[in-house]
Ligand SMILES: Nc1ncnc2c1ncn2[C@@H]1O[C@H](COP(=O)(O)O)[C@@H](O)[C@H]1OP(=O)(O)O
Ligand SMILES: [Mg+2]
């Protein structure tokens with residue numbers, strides 16, 4: 357039997373719950389100057405920084421020796437111009453670390469409610485996410501807010517955490533505060549956590565950690581297959597997906613959604629395939645944007661590969677290396693989508 361990673365899963369779910377509490381409570385209180393534009397032109401908010409500080413602090417308490425590959429770093433906050441932003445982040449992170457969330461008496465693993473931390477401790481926690489990644493050993497990945505643009509629009513975003521051991525994702529936890537708990541009754545409320553341990557299945561919980569429901573991707577037929585894709589046209593090629601839909605005679609329109617919520621929806625049978633083909637600008641996908649989604653979909657019975665049909669390689673560093681795109685789908689649908697993708701790529705090559 358494979359390792360159950362029971363303590364790791366408990367700590368990861370608690371950390372994601374605290375971070376989701378933070379991001380959803382900050383959303384309605386975000387003011388104009390609480391968002392920065394990073395060097396690559398993407399936005400980052402006080403919510404992204406504070407959520408990474410919270411998750412990293414909890415991981416450090418429970419597993420002090422484990423390296424972390426996190427999206428954010430605190431250099432802009434350590435500069436004098438970052439002071440106002442920093443003060444707000446410290447306040448938010450401490451609020452989330454000390455909140456009574458009904459996680460029980462969990463002082464052993466530091467899942468709280470804990471003591472307030474100093475500004476220096478919290479900036480250091482953010483910067484512990486600077487690990488370069490690689491092929492050997494244990495490491496965590498954190499994407500404190502995946503889909504920041506969706507978060508800012510009040511749409512889908514995800515708090516994402518994974519444990520990678522020797523380049524294989526063993527545990528994935530994804531919190532989706534804005535995702536309906538029951539897709540067939542969206543009026544019944546939002547807020548879900550998805551968790552998967554390799555060899556032990558995938559499940560959905562409510563945001564308060566209750567109602568565990570096992571996830572299995574249902575069979576799709578040509579009539580029920582459709583694509584999940586990014587909202588942002590710059591992140592993946594919408595026109596390529598249209599071409600694949602026409603090769604496969606898919607008539608249902610694609611479902612557009614930000615973040616790894618796409619992997620979560622796929623895992624619970626909403627949408628038959630997630631297709632993310634590069635737009636051709638040389639962007640390298642980051643490991644924190646796919647690691648938890650990959651183990652979740654695989655444990656729900658699906659397949660995740662690139663457009664060559666190769667598995668994603670999480671041992672290359674902070675990125676997945678050269679970008680061959682991502683195809684995630686249930687078992688039966690995956691081979692059909694992969695064949696159509698390869699047909700479309702060959703057509704394009706033949707034209708050049
Ligand atoms: N040019 C790009 N191509 C692909 N993904 C991108 C690109 N720029 C940013 N991203 C990342 O795509 C993810 C969101 O994906 P989706 O489109 O599925 O919602 C984010 O992690 C975002 O990074 P960032 O967090 O820096 O914004
Ligand atoms: Mg970002």
Ligand SMILES: [Mg+2]
Nearest residue numbers: 499502503645
């Ligand atoms: Mg991301």
Ligand SMILES: [Mg+2]
Nearest residue numbers: 427499501502
């Ligand atoms: Mg992010």
